[in-house]
Each structure stands twice: as C-alpha cells, then as structure tokens.
Amino acid sequence: MAEQQRPTHFHSLIIEHAPVWVNTLDTEGRITLWNRTAERISGYSREEVVGHKGVWDWLYPDADYRAALMVEVQAIIQEGRSVAGLESVIRTRSGEKRTLSWHSQQFFDIDGALLGASAIGEDITQRKQLEVRAEQQYQLQALVSAISAQFADLEANEVDSAVADALHRLGEFFRVGRAYVVRFRPDLQAMDLVNEWCAPGVTPFLDDMQDIPMEAHGWVTRQIRKRRTVHVPDVNSLPEVAAVEQAEFRRQGIESLLLIPLISDQNAFGFLGFDSVAQRREWSPEQIAALQVVADIIAGTFARKQAELELARQARVDGLTGLANRRELDAVLERECRSRREVRLALLMIDIDHFKPYNDRFGHQRGDECLRRVAEVLRSAAHRPTDLVARYGGEEFVCILPDTSLDGAVAVAEGVRAEVEALKLAHPDNEFYTVTVSLGVCAIAGMGEVEPLEILERADQLLYRAKREGRNRVCAERV
Incomplete structure (x- = not known):
C-alpha cells in the first residue's frame, strides 16, 4: 500500500x-x-x-x-x-x-x-509589458516620422501651426496634461512660453508665462543651458536647490515633467516640455531619445525660420542705418496711397545739409556715423507702429506718417530739425558749423487715390525750397 x-x-x-x-x-x-x-x-x-x-x-x-x-x-x-x-x-x-x-x-x-x-x-506579465512597450515604441517612432515629414520644407508662416499640431499629437500620445515650447530671449535674462497644448480640464499658462525672469527658475534653466535633459518622475524628489521650481510645479498641479533642450549652433535657446498633471509618470530612455529627435526637429525649424525672417528683413532694410530701404518705402507708400477711400497722409523728405563736404573732410567712416545718428533721430520721431522711416538714397531720408495732418507733420519735422542740430556734430563747411538737416513736408487729405510719385515729387520740391531759403529749416504745404 x-x-x-x-x-x-x-x-x-x-x-x-x-x-x-x-x-x-x-x-x-x-x-x-x-x-x-x-x-x-x-x-x-x-x-x-x-x-x-x-x-x-x-x-x-x-x-x-x-x-x-x-x-x-x-x-x-x-x-x-x-x-x-x-x-x-x-x-x-x-x-x-x-x-x-x-x-x-x-x-x-x-x-x-x-x-x-x-x-x-x-x-506572462513581464512579457506582456515588453510587448506593450515595443508596440508603443513602434507607434512613437511612426509619430516622430510623421512629425518629421510635416516639418519638411515649411514656410516661415507655417511653423507655429506645425509646432502646435506636433504638441497636440505628442500630448495625446503620452496622455500628459501639457506639452509646450519655451524660448529664451536673446539676452538670456527672460523666457517666454511660445506654444502650448493642454489636455481637457488642464489650466493653460500661455498668457501668464511671458517675460519670465530666467533666474526665477534658475535650477531648470541652468540644466537646459548646459544642454541637459531634465527628467523628474516625482517633483517631490527635486533637490533642495530647486525649491523654487518645486513650489511652482506643485502650484500648477504637476507631478512629473520632462524638459528637453532646444539646441542650435551648440547653444540651448529653450526647451520642449511635458507636464504630467495629477499623476506621476516616468519616461523610458527610448521615449526620451525619440522626443529628443522631435526637439531637434523643432529647434532646426525655428533656426531656419529665424534665418528666413532675417533674410526677408535684410531685403527690406538699409544695411548702414537699419531703416527701411527704398524698396520697402515704395511698397509701403503704394499701399498707403491705395488702401483707403479717404487718404490722409503726410510725408517728410529729409536731406543732410552739405553732406558731401562733411564726407570729404572727415572720411567715410565719420560720414557713415553721421548718417546713423540722424537715422536714430528720425526713428525716435516717427515712433508709431504705422509710421515708416526709410533711407531714400545717399544722405536723403523719407518719413511716411499715415493719418497725420499737415500741422502734425510740421511739428514732427521741426522736432527732427531741432534734435539733429542738438547733436552738435561739428561741420566746419556748414554755415551753422554743425550738422543740420533741411526738410520738405507735404500732406494729403481727400477722397480717391493718390499717386505715390506725385507726393514724393512734391515733398522733394519742398525740400529743395528749404535749401534755397537757407537750409536747416522746414518747408511745408498741403497737396
């Protein structure tokens, strides 16, 4: 048995x-x-x-x-x-x-x-987890590829929309509370939240987080400027040196976050961020690597956009003075003359008195500096967003003052004349023994279109009248 x-x-x-x-x-x-x-x-x-x-x-x-x-x-x-x-x-x-x-x-x-x-x-828990992770990673790689394709050959005016769409897709994929882009200002003293996506029910901060002093988030910004990824699975575990950031993260309901530097020419100029709100999460090394690719795509696109904008700006700007050039002047004057049923417009034409003798006596370097100083006076005088100051050619400048009466334009012109004289730039070949300007001013107020060439020629005639009458003066008339 x-x-x-x-x-x-x-x-x-x-x-x-x-x-x-x-x-x-x-x-x-x-x-x-x-x-x-x-x-x-x-x-x-x-x-x-x-x-x-x-x-x-x-x-x-x-x-x-x-x-x-x-x-x-x-x-x-x-x-x-x-x-x-x-x-x-x-x-x-x-x-x-x-x-x-x-x-x-x-x-x-x-x-x-x-x-x-x-x-x-x-x-089979571990095996299933590995399968899930592999599938998620595959989906993430597909998403990154799609984002990369979307950013190829973007026009400068399409960049913000593409970034917003990428943040939306990534935010939903990772099921986070926020996905966003922060950019540092060129002086590295402040930063701005420039793009943001928020999950339903999560408070947005786009309007509030502008001109934020970088030192207010010193621990984070120092890490980013050193081109280090900031991965915080639990904000409660932040070091004591990050106490300020920790308090702010808690105020915003952030449990975990991931910040990836945006780098151009070996310098970090901002970061791509993800906030997990109301629950903690940890990003895997594979996920972080994929998001670094996205950060590089966004950084490269921003750099390309900046370069394109700079090229476009240079095409409209005089290289010596930084004012608008003749091409930009012609385009703006054409638009101002054609855009209203009732045209109310003033134009100033300005010429530096006896500039050739000044250039001959002191040389081109001093002559260029004189042009820049006069340009600064003009820029300060025509300060409204709709005003335009342009270098017309040589030592001549033009100011376009929309919605300005003749009296208002004369007041601006007299201010410019007095400010230039107050610079006290020595000019022995000028009867006033200092650099001065003469100005021709004309204003239009009436129905119907006005020819740009007509107003330019009239301002030019008034300018030369000011010169004939003794220079360092303003001649004005209503057209």
Missing part, C-alpha cells in the same frame, strides 16, 4: 513546487488545490481559498469581467472544453495587476468520475 502511495506523493511534490500556478476546482467552482506559486503570485494563502470560491471576487473585482471568465470555467467543467493560452488579468492581494496565460481542462478521479477542472497558469 505504501508503494502505491509514493507516486501520488511524488506528484504532489512536483505540483507543490512547480514554477507555474496550479489549482483545481470542484464542479461548483470551489478551490480544491492551490500550490505555492499560486500563493506567491496572488498573495492569497491556500488556507484562505481552499474550500470556497470567494477568491474569484478578490482576483477579478470587476463583476462583468468576472462573469465572462466564469462562463469559460463552467464550459470547461460541464462541457469538457479545453483551454490553451486563455489570458486573464488578476488583481493580487497587494493591488498589483498581473497577466496570466491559462491551460485548463476537466479533472477526473482514478475511477473516471468528474471532479471539476484543473488549471495551470503562467505569469
């Missing part, structure tokens, strides 16, 4: 110490066997589960999910269905979710009587 029992005992030991979950059920679904691996994975001891079926409520607290699984169990017990590779997600005693792959079939005694069902479960 003892010899007949050894195999049974031996088999029991194998089951007890098997590296997989093994349990058996009776025909009512009650647990009849629960091995050590089942205890270890579930957190529930055999004393707690053997003899009843309450463990199903503990492992599968969602009633609908549990009911669907019990249909499978009953099919195995009552109908003799075999299951291979059925996956289910349990909740362990500690609250952790684990994924198991089940092999189950009917279970009979030695006489062939149905006892219930046996089940062998393999814990």
Whole structure:
C-alpha cells in the first residue's frame, strides 16, 4: 500500500513546487488545490481559498469581467472544453495587476468520475509589458516620422501651426496634461512660453508665462543651458536647490515633467516640455531619445525660420542705418496711397545739409556715423507702429506718417530739425558749423487715390525750397 502511495506523493511534490500556478476546482467552482506559486503570485494563502470560491471576487473585482471568465470555467467543467493560452488579468492581494496565460481542462478521479477542472497558469506579465512597450515604441517612432515629414520644407508662416499640431499629437500620445515650447530671449535674462497644448480640464499658462525672469527658475534653466535633459518622475524628489521650481510645479498641479533642450549652433535657446498633471509618470530612455529627435526637429525649424525672417528683413532694410530701404518705402507708400477711400497722409523728405563736404573732410567712416545718428533721430520721431522711416538714397531720408495732418507733420519735422542740430556734430563747411538737416513736408487729405510719385515729387520740391531759403529749416504745404 505504501508503494502505491509514493507516486501520488511524488506528484504532489512536483505540483507543490512547480514554477507555474496550479489549482483545481470542484464542479461548483470551489478551490480544491492551490500550490505555492499560486500563493506567491496572488498573495492569497491556500488556507484562505481552499474550500470556497470567494477568491474569484478578490482576483477579478470587476463583476462583468468576472462573469465572462466564469462562463469559460463552467464550459470547461460541464462541457469538457479545453483551454490553451486563455489570458486573464488578476488583481493580487497587494493591488498589483498581473497577466496570466491559462491551460485548463476537466479533472477526473482514478475511477473516471468528474471532479471539476484543473488549471495551470503562467505569469506572462513581464512579457506582456515588453510587448506593450515595443508596440508603443513602434507607434512613437511612426509619430516622430510623421512629425518629421510635416516639418519638411515649411514656410516661415507655417511653423507655429506645425509646432502646435506636433504638441497636440505628442500630448495625446503620452496622455500628459501639457506639452509646450519655451524660448529664451536673446539676452538670456527672460523666457517666454511660445506654444502650448493642454489636455481637457488642464489650466493653460500661455498668457501668464511671458517675460519670465530666467533666474526665477534658475535650477531648470541652468540644466537646459548646459544642454541637459531634465527628467523628474516625482517633483517631490527635486533637490533642495530647486525649491523654487518645486513650489511652482506643485502650484500648477504637476507631478512629473520632462524638459528637453532646444539646441542650435551648440547653444540651448529653450526647451520642449511635458507636464504630467495629477499623476506621476516616468519616461523610458527610448521615449526620451525619440522626443529628443522631435526637439531637434523643432529647434532646426525655428533656426531656419529665424534665418528666413532675417533674410526677408535684410531685403527690406538699409544695411548702414537699419531703416527701411527704398524698396520697402515704395511698397509701403503704394499701399498707403491705395488702401483707403479717404487718404490722409503726410510725408517728410529729409536731406543732410552739405553732406558731401562733411564726407570729404572727415572720411567715410565719420560720414557713415553721421548718417546713423540722424537715422536714430528720425526713428525716435516717427515712433508709431504705422509710421515708416526709410533711407531714400545717399544722405536723403523719407518719413511716411499715415493719418497725420499737415500741422502734425510740421511739428514732427521741426522736432527732427531741432534734435539733429542738438547733436552738435561739428561741420566746419556748414554755415551753422554743425550738422543740420533741411526738410520738405507735404500732406494729403481727400477722397480717391493718390499717386505715390506725385507726393514724393512734391515733398522733394519742398525740400529743395528749404535749401534755397537757407537750409536747416522746414518747408511745408498741403497737396
């Protein structure tokens, strides 16, 4: 009899110490066997589960999910269905979710009587996590590729829209609260939030976070300027030196964040940021690497946009004085003369008196400096956004003053004349012994279109009248 029992005992030991979950059920679904691996994975001891079926409520607290699984169990017990590779997600005693792959079939005694069902479960949680991560990484790579394609050959005026779309897509992909771009100002004293996407219900900060002193976030900005990625899975773990940032992050409800430098010519000029609001998260090295590619794409696009804008600006600007050039003057004057039913416009033409003798006596370097000083006076005098000051050619300048009466234009012109004289730039060949200017001023107020050439020629005639009458004066008239 003892010899007949050894195999049974031996088999029991194998089951007890098997590296997989093994349990058996009776025909009512009650647990009849629960091995050590089942205890270890579930957190529930055999004393707690053997003899009843309450463990199903503990492992599968969602009633609908549990009911669907019990249909499978009953099919195995009552109908003799075999299951291979059925996956289910349990909740362990500690609250952790684990994924198991089940092999189950009917279970009979030695006489062939149905006892219930046996089940062998393999814990595949880690494998499933790896599969999920691999799939997410694949999707992220596809998203990065799509963003890269979207940013190819963008016009300067399309950049902001493309950045906004990229932030939206990345924010939704990672299920964060905010995705945004911050740019440092050229003097590195302040920074601005220039693009932002927020999940529903998350407070936006685009209007509030402008002209923020960089020193107010010194720890973060120092890391970024050193071209370091700032990855903070838990803001509560920030070092003491980042206490100011920590308080601000808590105020904004941020639990975790990731900040990636935007780099151009080896210098960081801002960062791409992601805030996890109301819950903590940690970005994997693979995710960070993919987002660094996006940051490089955005940084390169910003740099290209800046270069294009600078080229466009240079095409409209006089290189010596920084004022508008003749091409820009012609375009603006044409627009001003044609854009209104009632044209109300004043124009000043300015010429530096006896400039050629000044240039001959002092040389081109002093002559260029004189032109720049006069240009600064003009720029200060015509300070409204709609005003335009242009270098017309040589030592001549033009000011366009929209919506300005003749009296108003004369007041501006007299101010310019007095300010230039007050510069006290020595000019021995001028009867006033200092640099002066003469100005011709004309103003238009009336219905219908006005020819740009007409107003220019009239201002030029008035300028030369001022010169004939003794220079350092203003001649004006209504056209």
